[in-house]
Amino acid sequence: MAKTSKTIGIVAFQGGVIEHKKIVQELGHRVIEVREPKDLSSCEAFIIPGGESTTIGFFIEQTGIGKELIKRAAAGTPIIGTCAGAIVLAKNINSNIIPPHLGLLDITIRRNAYGQQIDSFYADLQIPSLKINNLHAAFIRAPIIEKTGTEVKILARHGKEIVLVQQGKILAATFHAELRADPRLHEYFISLI
Amino acid sequence: MPKKPTKGTLEIKSNLAQMLKGGVIMDVTNADQARIAEKAGAVAVMALERVPADIRAQGGVARMSDPKLIKEIQAAVSIPVMAKVRIGHIVEAQILEALKVDFIDESEVLTPADTRHINKSGFTVPFVCGATNLGEALRRIQEGAAMIRTKGEAGTGDVIEAVRHMRKILGEIASLKKMSEVQLKKYAVQERLDLELLKKVRTAGKLPVVNFAAGGLATPADAAFLMQIGAEGVFVGSGIFKSKNPAKRARAIVLATMYYNDPAKLAEVSEDLEEPMFGIQAHQVETRLQERGKNL
Numbered sequence: 318m319a320k321t322s323k324t325i326g327i328v329a330f331q332g333g334v335i336e337h338k339k340i341v342q343e344l345g346h347r348v349i350e351v352r353e354p355k356d357l358s359s360c361e362a363f364i365i366p367g368g369e370s371t372t373i374g375f376f377i378e379q380t381g382i383g384k385e386l387i388k389r390a391a392a393g394t395p396i397i398g399t400c401a402g403a404i405v406l407a408k409n410i411n412s413n414i415i416p417p418h419l420g421l422l423d424i425t426i427r428r429n430a431y432g433q434q435i436d437s438f439y440a441d442l443q444i445p446s447l448k449i450n451n452l453h454a455a456f457i458r459a460p461i462i463e464k465t466g467t468e469v470k471i472l473a474r475h476g477k478e479i480v481l482v483q484q485g486k487i488l489a490a491t492f493h494a495e496l497r498a499d500p501r502l503h504e505y506f507i508s509l510i
Numbered sequence: 511m512p513k514k515p516t517k518g519t520l521e522i523k524s525n526l527a528q529m530l531k532g533g534v535i536m537d538v539t540n541a542d543q544a545r546i547a548e549k550a551g552a553v554a555v556m557a558l559e560r561v562p563a564d565i566r567a568q569g570g571v572a573r574m575s576d577p578k579l580i581k582e583i584q585a586a587v588s589i590p591v592m593a594k595v596r597i598g599h600i601v602e603a604q605i606l607e608a609l610k611v612d613f614i615d616e617s618e619v620l621t622p623a624d625t626r627h628i629n630k631s632g633f634t635v636p637f638v639c640g641a642t643n644l645g646e647a648l649r650r651i652q653e654g655a656a657m658i659r660t661k662g663e664a665g666t667g668d669v670i671e672a673v674r675h676m677r678k679i680l681g682e683i684a685s686l687k688k689m690s691e692v693q694l695k696k697y698a699v700q701e702r703l704d705l706e707l708l709k710k711v712r713t714a715g716k717l718p719v720v721n722f723a724a725g726g727l728a729t730p731a732d733a734a735f736l737m738q739i740g741a742e743g744v745f746v747g748s749g750i751f752k753s754k755n756p757a758k759r760a761r762a763i764v765l766a767t768m769y770y771n772d773p774a775k776l777a778e779v780s781e782d783l784e785e786p787m788f789g790i791q792a793h794q795v796e797t798r799l800q801e802r803g804k805n806l
Contacts, residue, residue: 330768331532331553352768367529369553369589376551376768400529414548414588428588434526434612435634439516457525458590458612496525 323510326351326360328386330376332368332401336495340503354385361510362395365402367457367493370428374405374416383419390421395486395509397502403489404428404460411463422487423466430461442492444473444481449501454480454492462491518634523656526590526612526636527720530554530657530743534733534764535722537561537747540579541586543756550760554590554613556745557583562619562665563748563787566797572620574602580609592638597803598624607635613657614638616650618802619664619747626806630654640724642675642800644682645701648711649806651719652704658717660741661800662725665748667789669732671800672725673739679721680740686712725800728753728786730766730779737770752787759783 325341327334329350338348341364349360357363363386365373377383390396398406408420412428431437437458441451454475462479465471473481480491481502486509494502516522533553538544544555559575560568574595584591590612595602597616602623606614614637616628630637631654640661641647647658660679662672686708689697694712698705710718723736724745733744744767746760753759762779769775 329532332529334532336528368531369529369533371548371589372533372551372553372764375764412588433610434523434590434636435518435607435610437517437522437526439519439522455522455525457522457529493525493529496528 322346323361323507324349324359325507326357326363328363328365328373328377328382328402330368331372333366333399333493333495336493337364337366337503340495340498340500341507343498344500344503344507346507351382352380354381357382357385357389360394362507363389363397365396365398365405366495367400367402370401370404370418371414371416373401374418377405377419378417383417387419387421390419390487393486395488395506396421397488397490397506399490399493399495400457400459403462403491406487406489408466409464422482422484422489423469424462424482424489425464426460426462426491428460429458431456431459434458440475442473442475442480446472447502447505449505452494452499452501453497454490454494455496456492459491462489520631520654520656523636524719527638527657530590531720532768533743534760534767535592535743535745536750536760537745538583539751541582543751544583544586546757547750547760548587548589550757551764552589552760553743554592555583555587556592556594556615556747557611558594561748561751562799563667563752564665565619566665566795574599574605574620577605577609580606580611584609584611594620595628596620596623597806598622598626598628600628603628603633607633611635616655618661618799622802627653627803630656638722640800641679642804643678645703646804647679647717647721648701648703648707651717652707655719657720657722659722659724659745662723662727663792663795664725664799666726666792666795667728667749667752667787668792669726669728669735671792672723672727672736675725675800676723676736676739676741679717683711683715683717687715726792728789730762730776730783733763734766734770734776737767743767748787754784759786
């Protein structure tokens with residue numbers, strides 16, 4: 318239930334762009350697909366979608382969008398990353414290949430931590446602090462958040478693994494919140510603007 | 511209502527394909543090539559012993575790759591690793607699933623092993639299959655394919671067949687809207703399709719799974735061309751590692767797939783790539799790989 322329509326930038330190099338876009342638009346907000354630094358200016362929040370973190374990280378660095386996102390984060394603009402997006406936001410990445418990343422979130426995240434695609438799964442998550450029950454979340458070759466800094470709030474776990482965190486206005490989910498057209502996490506994220 | 515985590519459903523299989531959208535999947539024949547592909551920004555690699563151009567040139571029976579090679583490539587990269595099985599070869603598919611590849615390509619590039627396709631619903635690992643038209647694409651989806659790609663004419667470096675197949679599939683989807691119920695039923699019977707699936711495609715105006723272009727793409731412009739027509743991503747087979755400067759070409763194709771609607775950027779990335787693969791005109795090939803399994 319959007320009181321006022323906001324403008325959300327979706328980093329649109331590759332991956333789950335359309336899926337995020339549909340949810341944001343359904344909530345009554347405007348979407349800008351971000352591919353160049355000039356696309357950022359009118360956006361009030363940013364989404365970094367799932368996809369391949371090596372590919373998205375490469376583009377974020379190559380286009381100069383990364384530097385702009387770091388500036389905007391410092392100015393208090395909310396940013397959420399899902400799956401690969403969470404990896405791109407992280408400070409430390411545990412992987413034999415480290416993609417270019419923004420270091421905005423004080424976590425250590427391990428790539429492909431559950432295994433290969435055959436180990437991908439859906440699970441219902443409980444996020445008590447946001448009053449969200451049974452968020453049906455897709456974990457696809459998902460990462461695991463291994464460590465969190467003192468400023469980082471843990472919002473949800475699956476089993477013992479940390480799957481959703483927040484530091485200031487930066488959110489990261491190791492799962493895909495965009496695949497089942499469930500708008501609840503997006504609603505919360507946009508409320509941070 | 512805590513439910514058990516769900517693995518291997520068609521949904522979770524299709525979801526991985528969704529995350530590859532907008533990306534380039536590259537054929538690689540060893541760990542070094544796989545690393546080059548990943549560094550260039552590939553979203554996945556296809557591990558195989560010979561690229562289609564060599565299979566075509568050398569002839570003989572083409573089979574699933576040696577597991578040793580697949581394991582070396584899996585160890586070399588962090589992006590998804592795909593591998594090919596012969597059409598219908600359920601045991602090759604079982605082996606690749608045991609190796610935990612991320613995607614299996616039931617591919618016409620290898621020599622077919624059966625007169626029917628694999629029942630892909632029975633596997634936890636997702637499958638991608640080639641198609642030349644809508645009926646073929648939907649028969650593969652009915653068998654459980656989680657992703658479709660055009661067949662094109664692999665190993666030629668000639669893009670025309672991929673273009674033809676993509677236009678055909680998308681054109682046939684669009685024409686479903688104009689069909690009466692009777693015509694739709696007739697089409698379903700003729701193409702051996704589930705009527706409900708067909709209605710779903712008509713309503714959505716697209717396939718229920720991701721649809722990539724493949725077969726004969728060799729340049730950044732080829733990749734952008736297929737994206738403009740409506741591909742959701744591209745496979746590049748022989749086009750990269752049969753060219754003079756694979757690293758440079760691979761990166762250029764990744765950029766072109768991203769900026770497919772930006773001619774100035776396309777001009778920039780197309781510059782000074784050195785020689786592309788030599789190629790062979792698709793209408794001159796002796797073996798038309800695209801015919802394999804087409805009517806099954």
